[in-house]
Amino acid sequence: MGLEINPKTIFTIAKKEYMDNLRNKWILALTIIFIILTLVISFVHGRGELTGAQFTVIGLMSISTLLVPIIAIMLGYAAISGEVETGSLSVVLAHPVRRFDVLVGKYLGLGSVLATSILLGFGIAGIVIMVGDASDAAGYLIFICLTILLGLVYLGLSICFSAILKRRVASLGAGIGLFFWAMIIGMVIMAIFMAQGGDLFDLGTTGMPDWMWSSMMVLSPSDMYQTATMLGFGLSEFAVMGFRISLPEFITMGKLLVIFATWILAPFFYAYYFFKKRDI
Amino acid sequence: MTMPEYVIRTEGLNKKFKNVHAVKDLDLNVQKGDIYGFLGPNGAGKTTTIKLILDLVQSDSGEVYINGMHTKQEGVKARQGIGFMPERTQFYRNLTALQTMEFFAELKGVDKAECDQLLAKMGLTKWKDKKVGTFSKGMVQLMGIAQSLLGSPKLLILDEPTSGLDPRWARILKDTLLEVNSKGTTVFFSSHLLSEVQELCNRVTILNQGRMIIEDTMEKVSEGQAQKPKLIMKISEGAQEAVEILKNAGFPDIEVHGNVVSVHCDSQERTKVLNLLAEGNIVVENFRTEEVSLEDAFMKYIGDERTVGGEINGA
Numbered sequence: 140m141g142l143e144i145n146p147k148t149i150f151t152i153a154k155k156e157y158m159d160n161l162r163n164k165w166i167l168a169l170t171i172i173f174i175i176l177t178l179v180i181s182f183v184h185g186r187g188e189l190t191g192a193q194f195t196v197i198g199l200m201s202i203s204t205l206l207v208p209i210i211a212i213m214l215g216y217a218a219i220s221g222e223v224e225t226g227s228l229s230v231v232l233a234h235p236v237r238r239f240d241v242l243v244g245k246y247l248g249l250g251s252v253l254a255t256s257i258l259l260g261f262g263i264a265g266i267v268i269m270v271g272d273a274s275d276a277a278g279y280l281i282f283i284c285l286t287i288l289l290g291l292v293y294l295g296l297s298i299c300f301s302a303i304l305k306r307r308v309a310s311l312g313a314g315i316g317l318f319f320w321a322m323i324i325g326m327v328i329m330a331i332f333m334a335q336g337g338d339l340f341d342l343g344t345t346g347m348p349d350w351m352w353s354s355m356m357v358l359s360p361s362d363m364y365q366t367a368t369m370l371g372f373g374l375s376e377f378a379v380m381g382f383r384i385s386l387p388e389f390i391t392m393g394k395l396l397v398i399f400a401t402w403i404l405a406p407f408f409y410a411y412y413f414f415k416k417r418d419i
Numbered sequence: 420m421t422m423p424e425y426v427i428r429t430e431g432l433n434k435k436f437k438n439v440h441a442v443k444d445l446d447l448n449v450q451k452g453d454i455y456g457f458l459g460p461n462g463a464g465k466t467t468t469i470k471l472i473l474d475l476v477q478s479d480s481g482e483v484y485i486n487g488m489h490t491k492q493e494g495v496k497a498r499q500g501i502g503f504m505p506e507r508t509q510f511y512r513n514l515t516a517l518q519t520m521e522f523f524a525e526l527k528g529v530d531k532a533e534c535d536q537l538l539a540k541m542g543l544t545k546w547k548d549k550k551v552g553t554f555s556k557g558m559v560q561l562m563g564i565a566q567s568l569l570g571s572p573k574l575l576i577l578d579e580p581t582s583g584l585d586p587r588w589a590r591i592l593k594d595t596l597l598e599v600n601s602k603g604t605t606v607f608f609s610s611h612l613l614s615e616v617q618e619l620c621n622r623v624t625i626l627n628q629g630r631m632i633i634e635d636t637m638e639k640v641s642e643g644q645a646q647k648p649k650l651i652m653k654i655s656e657g658a659q660e661a662v663e664i665l666k667n668a669g670f671p672d673i674e675v676h677g678n679v680v681s682v683h684c685d686s687q688e689r690t691k692v693l694n695l696l697a698e699g700n701i702v703v704e705n706f707r708t709e710e711v712s713l714e715d716a717f718m719k720y721i722g723d724e725r726t727v728g729g730e731i732n733g734a
Contacts (some may be wrong), residue, residue, distance in 0.1 A: 151525040156512065162513035226508035230566065233473045233503035233576075234526045236496045419475040 152244025
């Protein structure tokens with residue numbers, strides 16, 4: 140029996156997830172914090188010396204790389220394990236539905252909540268920025284899309300944990316673990332560099348060696364996201380904390396999008412593999 | 420020869436969890452039109468069996484057929500026209516009762532007009548626009564029943580449906596089950612309450628420790644045990660002597676608990692029992708008779724040593 144997809148089931152499940160989670164008070168609270176922070180940043184940056192969307196976006200990214208993973212993990216961690224614990228998933232799956240469709244519906248519904256939260260957070264800030272200077276509108280739109288992709292990576296991974304782990308608490312723990320991993324992976328790669336006799340000072344002058352770039356672009360979603368955003372604005376050279384960073388030529392938007400897609404799709408199919416035969 | 424129409428059929432169903440053999444070699448046969456009671460103490464494997472039937476839990480071995488369709492090979496088709504209510508469920512905290520019903524109606528492909536009717540039937544009209552997260556357990560239970568009835572299912576599977584309901588709503592539920600059954604719905608429900616099963620079901624299975632102990636019609640199960648009523652006597656002293664006298668007179672199944680002696684006998688034999696004891700100078704302070712209920716049968720089947728039906732107080 141092949142995978143026959145039933146769009147009606149997918150849509151029904153997605154709609155339910157959207158309605159239920161958009162009213163989740165935690166998601167609401169995080170979205171409001173998101174909106175406030177982005178507004179503050181966009182006003183402050185608009186009035187300083189450095190104007191223009193590009194500079195504001197650097198500030199906005201520092202918020203989104205922190206808040207978007209949290210929102211995504213909050214949305215995804217209980218998607219399966221939580222609904223198994225409450226028993227409602229057994230009612231859903233007693234219907235004439237396929238588990239594949241249910242899982243796709245959950246991804247799409249929760250993904251839409253995430254996208255709504257990001258669009259609200261960055262959309263309002265975007266209007267503020269564009270009123271001042273609309274020249275970077277395209278770059279800003281790419282930035283919003285990349286932020287959604289970043290969220291989908293975390294959403295997919297946390298739904299995956301939720302499909303594998305028996306208990307809701309365990310999948311929350313895995314989600315928290317994921318969050319901290321993403322926060323420290325850059326430092327871990329840096330530590331490997333130092334352990335191999337690398338000099339921090341060299342990074343400022345000759346830049347990071349290629350292997351460091353490659354590992355960050357594959358292993359660290361937040362670095363992938365920030366780099367892709369820079370490329371979206373057509374920048375390949377920028378200053379971070381006093382370092383002048385120039386992107387090596389082999390890093391392209393196309394490659395980054397493929398890596399993003401892999402990070403989003405692989406956990407989905409891994410989750411399905413477990414969900415398909417899971418006892419509910 | 421016409422084959423009976425089996426709505427649910429399981430063959431040699433087995434399920435082990437880490438260290439529990441939850442369901443052992445289970446063969447169930449639920450026929451069309453049955454109100455089928457699935458009876459057993461807590462932890463007997465009732466919920467696991469129901470989940471195996473619905474393919475929510477993967478069996479270790481054995482087959483399940485719903486309306487002749489194999490649930491592994493034609494799962495989606497087999498689950499058409501089923502209403503299911505699990506034990507102690509919660510629904511979606513942030514959806515209203517009506518939204519929850521509409522969600523399930525959509526999954527089933529049923530007209531949404533039914534949602535209002537079923538909520539009304541379960542007395543939830545007043546709360547239909549309130550979030551289910553604010554509901555009491557009993558109200559959630561009523562929601563569970565309401566959604567299971569969507570689309571007038573041909574087969575209704577309920578796991579401990581009356582648990583958490585007050586007596587009034589338990590009554591309404593039972594009447595609803597009888598009503599849908601009279602319109603052609605096969606009802607399969609689990610319970611640990613004998614009275615419930617006795618009241619509603621035409622067929623019953625008793626399950627204990629994952630194993631089917633009996634599957635038969637309600638009458639046969641009740642009948643299969645000591646058919647004679649039980650005579651329960653409180654005697655002042657000499658319980659052991661009383662037992663001896665009755666044994667010698669040929670009465671089987673004599674029970675003693677302190678100074679309470681009980682024996683199965685019909686009304687003619689009752690006089691004989693009392694006369695025999697009087698001749699043996701044993702004073703019977705008082706006595707009463709008790710019809711054998713399914714509870715006796717059930718306890719006997721599952722080997723529970725508790726005395727059933729209560730003892731005479733006042734010792």
